[in-house]
Every structure is written in structure tokens, then in C-alpha cells.
Amino acid sequence: MNKNIIYIISALLIGLAVGYFAFGGSDQSSEAEETHEHAADANQMWTCSMHPQIMQPEPGDCPLCGMDLIPAEEGSEGLSPNEIKMTENAMALANIQTSIIGAATTTDGRTITLSGKIMRNEEANTVQASYFEGRIEKLHVNFTGENVRKGQLLATIYAPSLVNTQQELITTASMKHMQPELYQAVRNKLKLWKLSEKQINQIEASGKVQEVFPIYATVSGTVTEKLADEGDYVSQGQPILRLSxxxxxxxxxxxxxxxxxxIKVGQEIKVSTNAYPDKEYTARISFIDPILNTSSRTIAVRATLNNAGGILKPGMFAVGTLENMGGSGIEELHIPATAVMWTGKRSLVYVKTNPDEPIFEMREVTLGKRSGDTYAVSEGLKSGEEIVTHGTFTVDAAAQLQGKPSMMNQVNGEEAHQQHASSVPDLDLERIKVSTKFTSQLSTLFNDYIKLKDALVDDKGSNAQSAAKTFEASLAKLDASELKDKSAKDAWEDYQSTLKSSIAKISSSADIKKQRDEFIALSTAMTNSVQVFGVNKTVYSQYCPMANNDKGAYWLSLEEEIKNPYYGASMLKCGEVKETIK
Structure with a gap:
């Protein structure tokens, strides 16, 4: 009996001990986990999927578009504001390639390669024209590409206009001893029509008028264009054939x-063609176009080639090589042309800042001369740095999505946020009591603003320009002396300055994109004015999160219905009412 009691008590003690360690320990463990989670939450940053430049320590709404914030991705710690990190998977999918750059030595054998085409020598082009009016009876050259010799018969023409002149020749020939000057004048007249002495003598000897006359080639060449056909009636001087x-x-x-x-005139250039890659021609540059092609940023460079064998055909692709460009043997840094992005006057590359991770930073560089497929770099990079040489624009697109500096966005996230804030009206401003006259004047100005807004909604830049001029005139008439309160005067002076600057730019241009860009600041100042001084109607402050390059923009309306002035018909309903101003 005593043994049984001892066994029962022992079992109870063991059970209590096991339960304590099992459940008590788990409570401590859960407490520790909870403490760890709270610590993790304390370090968690929250961002907006539409505006990655927004970073907040707590969840909530995006200050730009109002969307719910989401947890920011981990792993961005330690990155500078200008750096972007990509995943290995994204790198592989986009086929992004990098190269370590090093100094290259320029030598006396440095070359420049130019691309171009074989063209007809315009100095050797000739147009064969009809020297008298008539109908082409027979065309003896029937197709383009036909070779023509000087003196060859090209066509015969029925020329009734020559009949009277021939009759004059026959008549004056019988009295040439009596009136030699008249006789010679008629012969000269026929010579002006390119009749030869032999033809004129034949007409005079036969005493018969000819109605059909031949046209002979004045030069040798190849027919590059037929400008008339048999049976065509041609006028004097009208082209029949074009020869080269x-x-x-x-x-x-x-x-x-x-x-x-x-590149200099007289410089030696070696020319090869795709058709005959093993054959090289040596020529000299004979002409450099004095006018730059502003669309391609190139100039035309010309060399004349001997083509006695006729193997070079106009239209062939050609490659020109200029050698001995005077390299000094100094070391220069060269990068592939594929690594460079251009934006206006600026040249940009992406540098890999961490050799072990795909972290990149946009860098502005100063380029020297181009040699083949590479550029010399004078500033911005140093030997041994690793840059993106393939997929540069893909990296730049990733930077744009992450709100980092990019080719299209040269400011960092904080600067972008500050720029955005400067275009946001203050809807919490307190109303200041002003005279009825000032309120009436501001109401007139507001009506002009609504007309401008409606013109932008309708995508009509010319109407917006006209409305802006009306607004500008109303703004000039507005009498600020009605404002007696100093705070009211200071506020209006600030708003008026922005209104004047913005409306002047809108009224001076019919470009609707420029008008909409200036309408952002105009609406901000107008909203603040209406909020502080009031107008004689109810006004709705409306907001589009996608306007102003996804920074968001406001405008005022007399209707609750959204009609977006920043996009017009393309996204008319994009936006929401943010505030009702009584």
C-alpha cells in the first residue's frame, strides 16, 4: 500500500515537471519570438508600389496617390540613394553584361572607319535635251543602263517649227551674194538649234525642206533615266535622256x-565595298560638306574613285578607312559605345559598385573622340572599374521603377518628394475675411480659370491660350488695395507671383503639353487663393495621382464629376475629389 502511494506521488511530480518545461518553456519561447517580431517590425520600412521613392517607418497611405503602403523589400540596406540593386534572375533574363575597363594606348596606326555608299559622280552627269519643239518619231535608246557613245543617234523628231527657217535658208541662199549678212544670220539661227554645218549645207543644196531631224549624243555615258517616249510631244529644251x-x-x-x-580635304582614304571585300581602292578626300545634318549629327565626306572597269555600281555599300590619325602614344580610357546613354548634352553609364553583388550606380562621363565601336573617356571613370556594356537601358528602366536617379529622372527620391510637395495646395488654410469687392474680383478670375481648365479637358491648346490671355487680363485688373489685413496682403502677394509666372507661359504657347505643365503650379496657387479668400460658389479640389510624371497634380472644378485637364480624352475620368471648398 505504501509502495503504491509512493509510485503515485512520484508520477505526479514527474508529470508536473514535464508540463512545466513543455508549456512554460514554450511560453518563454513565444515571448522571445514576439520580442524578436517587435524588433523586426521596428526596423521594417513601408513603401508604395506606384511610388517606390516613398519610405516610411509605419504602414499607412501613400502621400502621393493614397494607395496602401506595402513592406519594403529587405536587402536594400547599405545602398546609397543613387544605387540600384538587381536580382541575379533579372540580370540573366535581361542578358545584362558587364566589362572591366582598362587604359588603351593610342598609336600612330590609329584609324577611323566611316560607312557610306557608292554614288554617281554628279560632275559627270549630262541631260540630253530636245533643241527644238516637235514630236519624237523614233527613240533609238530603249532602256536605262544602255551605254551611249558621243555622236550616237539618240532620236529623230518631227519639227514643224523648223520648216519656216529652212525655207528662209533656201530663199536667202539664192541671193547670198547680194545680202550675205541676211544669209549668214539664217544659217546661225539653224546652228542655235544644234544643226551641223553638214546638215545645213545638205538642206541648201537639195532645196527641199526637211520635217524630221536627228538628235545626237553630245557625250558618252550610261543612260540612267528615260525622260520621254516615242510619240511624246516635247518643247524646246525639254530633257529626253539623263546620262552618267x-x-x-x-x-x-x-x-x-x-x-x-x-578629317581634312586631300587626306588619303582607303575604300572597300561589300561586293568586293578583297579589293581596296586608295583615293583622297575631295570634299567635306560645310553643313552638318542636324538630325543625324553627321557631315558628308566625299572621295572620287576611278571606275574605268565599271565594277563599282552606284548604290553599293562602302567602308572608308582613315589611317595615321596622329596618335601620340599616350594612354586613354576606352569604353564600348553600347555602354553609353545620351540625354541632351550629358553622357551616362552604369558602374557596378560591388564586385560581388549586382549593385549599380549611374555615372555621368565626359567622352572624347570615337574610334570604331569605342569612345575615349576623359572624365568620370577610372581604369579597373566595371561598367554595364550590354543591357544598359534595362538597368536604367529598373532604376526608374525603383524611384532612383535615371536617364529620365536626375533627382533622388527625397528631391522628387520635395518637388512634389511644392506643387500640392494647402487645403487646411484658414479663411481670411476680405471685402466683397475683392471676393467678386477673385470670382471673376476663378471663372477665367475654369474656362482655361475646360479648354485643357477638351485637348484644345489654342482655346487654352486664348483663355489664358483673358485670365492674364483679369489678374492685372485685380485690385489688391482692397486687402487691409497684413496677412491677407502677404498671402496674396505670394499667390499672385505664381499666378503671373504660370499664366504668362501658358498664354505665350499653344503647345498643350507645356500648358499642362504650367497648369500644375497655376492650380496650386489658385486653390490656395480660393481656400484663403473664398469665391461666390462651391468649388471641388480634385486630384490625379498619375499627372506630373506620377507625382500627382491638383485642379479646381465646379462639378464633382471628374474631367481630367492633364490628360483630356485619353484619361478623362482619372482622379478623385480631395476637398469641397464652400
Missing amino acids: NLNSVWAMFDAYENQISM
Whole structure:
């Protein structure tokens, strides 16, 4: 009996001990986990999926678009505001490639390669024209590409206009001893029509008038264009055939703006073609176009080639090589042309800042001369740095999505937020009591603002410009002396300055994009004015999160229905009412 009691008590004690360690320990463990979670929450940052530049320590709404914030991705700690981190998977999918750059030595054998085409030598082009009016009875050249010799019969023309002149020749020939000057004048008249002495003598000897006359080639060449056909009636001087002498041709190349200083007239150039890659021609540059092509930023460079064998055909692709460009043997840093992005006057590359992780930073560089597929770099990079050489624009697109500096956005997230804040009206401003006259004047100005807004809604830049001029006139008439309170005067002076600046730019341009850009600041100042001084009607402050390059923009309306002035018909209903101003 005593043994049984001892066994029962022992079992109870063991059970209590096991339960304590099992449940008590788990409570402590859960407490520790909870403490860890709270610590993790304390370090968690929250961002907006539409505006990644927004970073807040607590969840809530995006201050730009009002969307719910989401937890920011981990792993961005330690990055500078200008750096972007990509995943290995994204790198592989986009085929992003990098290269370590090093100094290259320029030598006396440095070359420039130009691309271009073989063209007809315009100096050897000739137009064969009809020297008298008539109908083409027979055309002896029947197709383009046909070779023509000087003196060859090209066509015969029925020329009734020559009948009277021939009759004059026959008549004056019988009295040439009595009136030699008249006789000679008639012969000269026929010579002006390109009749030869032999033809004129034949007419005089036969005493018969000819109605059909031949036209002979004045030069040798190749027919490049037929400008008339048999049976056509042609006037005096009208072209019949176009001939080109292809014994010489032009090699016409395009040289980039930064290569101009290295190219001179008389410089030797070696030319090859895709058709005959093993055959090289040596020529000299005979002409450099004095006018730059502003769309391609190139100039035309020309060399004349001997083509006695006729193997060079106009239209062939050609490559020109300029050698011995005077390299000094100094070391220069060269990068592939594919690594460079251009935005206006600026040249940008992406540098890999961490050799072990895909972290990149946009860097502005100063480029030197182009040599083949590479650029010399004078500033911005140093030997040994690793840059993106393939997929540069993909990296830049990722930077834009993450709200980092990019080719299109040169400010960091904080600066972008500050820029946005400056275009947001203050809807919490307190009303200041002003005179009825000032309120009436401001109401007139507000009506002009609504007309401007409606013109932008309708996508009519010319109407917006006209409405802006009306607004500008009303603003000039507004009498600020009605404001007696100092705070009211100070507030209006601030709003008036913005209104004047913005409306002047809108009224001076019919470009609706520029008008909409200026309408942002105009609406901000107008909203603040209405909020502080009041107008004689109920006004709705409305907001579009996508306007102003996704920074958001406000405007005023007399209707609750959204009609977006920043996008017009393309996104008319985009936006929401933010405040009702009584």
C-alpha cells in the first residue's frame, strides 16, 4: 500500500515537471519570438508600389496617390540613394553584361572607319535635251543602263517649227551674194538649234525642206533615266535622256560630329565595298560638306574613285578607312559605345559598385573622340572599374521603377518628394475675411480659370491660350488695395507671383503639353487663393495621382464629376475629389 502511494506521488511530480518545461518553456519561447517580431517590425520600412521613392517607418497611405503602403523589400540596406540593386534572375533574363575597363594606348596606326555608299559622280552627269519643239518619231535608246557613245543617234523628231527657217535658208541662199549678212544670220539661227554645218549645207543644196531631224549624243555615258517616249510631244529644251559617265564614281561617307576635326580635304582614304571585300581602292578626300545634318549629327565626306572597269555600281555599300590619325602614344580610357546613354548634352553609364553583388550606380562621363565601336573617356571613370556594356537601358528602366536617379529622372527620391510637395495646395488654410469687392474680383478670375481648365479637358491648346490671355487680363485688373489685413496682403502677394509666372507661359504657347505643365503650379496657387479668400460658389479640389510624371497634380472644378485637364480624352475620368471648398 505504501509502495503504491509512493509510485503515485512520484508520477505526479514527474508529470508536473514535464508540463512545466513543455508549456512554460514554450511560453518563454513565444515571448522571445514576439520580442524578436517587435524588433523586426521596428526596423521594417513601408513603401508604395506606384511610388517606390516613398519610405516610411509605419504602414499607412501613400502621400502621393493614397494607395496602401506595402513592406519594403529587405536587402536594400547599405545602398546609397543613387544605387540600384538587381536580382541575379533579372540580370540573366535581361542578358545584362558587364566589362572591366582598362587604359588603351593610342598609336600612330590609329584609324577611323566611316560607312557610306557608292554614288554617281554628279560632275559627270549630262541631260540630253530636245533643241527644238516637235514630236519624237523614233527613240533609238530603249532602256536605262544602255551605254551611249558621243555622236550616237539618240532620236529623230518631227519639227514643224523648223520648216519656216529652212525655207528662209533656201530663199536667202539664192541671193547670198547680194545680202550675205541676211544669209549668214539664217544659217546661225539653224546652228542655235544644234544643226551641223553638214546638215545645213545638205538642206541648201537639195532645196527641199526637211520635217524630221536627228538628235545626237553630245557625250558618252550610261543612260540612267528615260525622260520621254516615242510619240511624246516635247518643247524646246525639254530633257529626253539623263546620262552618267560611270568611269568615275563618288564614295560618299557619313562622319560623326566628333570626328570632323580629324578629317581634312586631300587626306588619303582607303575604300572597300561589300561586293568586293578583297579589293581596296586608295583615293583622297575631295570634299567635306560645310553643313552638318542636324538630325543625324553627321557631315558628308566625299572621295572620287576611278571606275574605268565599271565594277563599282552606284548604290553599293562602302567602308572608308582613315589611317595615321596622329596618335601620340599616350594612354586613354576606352569604353564600348553600347555602354553609353545620351540625354541632351550629358553622357551616362552604369558602374557596378560591388564586385560581388549586382549593385549599380549611374555615372555621368565626359567622352572624347570615337574610334570604331569605342569612345575615349576623359572624365568620370577610372581604369579597373566595371561598367554595364550590354543591357544598359534595362538597368536604367529598373532604376526608374525603383524611384532612383535615371536617364529620365536626375533627382533622388527625397528631391522628387520635395518637388512634389511644392506643387500640392494647402487645403487646411484658414479663411481670411476680405471685402466683397475683392471676393467678386477673385470670382471673376476663378471663372477665367475654369474656362482655361475646360479648354485643357477638351485637348484644345489654342482655346487654352486664348483663355489664358483673358485670365492674364483679369489678374492685372485685380485690385489688391482692397486687402487691409497684413496677412491677407502677404498671402496674396505670394499667390499672385505664381499666378503671373504660370499664366504668362501658358498664354505665350499653344503647345498643350507645356500648358499642362504650367497648369500644375497655376492650380496650386489658385486653390490656395480660393481656400484663403473664398469665391461666390462651391468649388471641388480634385486630384490625379498619375499627372506630373506620377507625382500627382491638383485642379479646381465646379462639378464633382471628374474631367481630367492633364490628360483630356485619353484619361478623362482619372482622379478623385480631395476637398469641397464652400
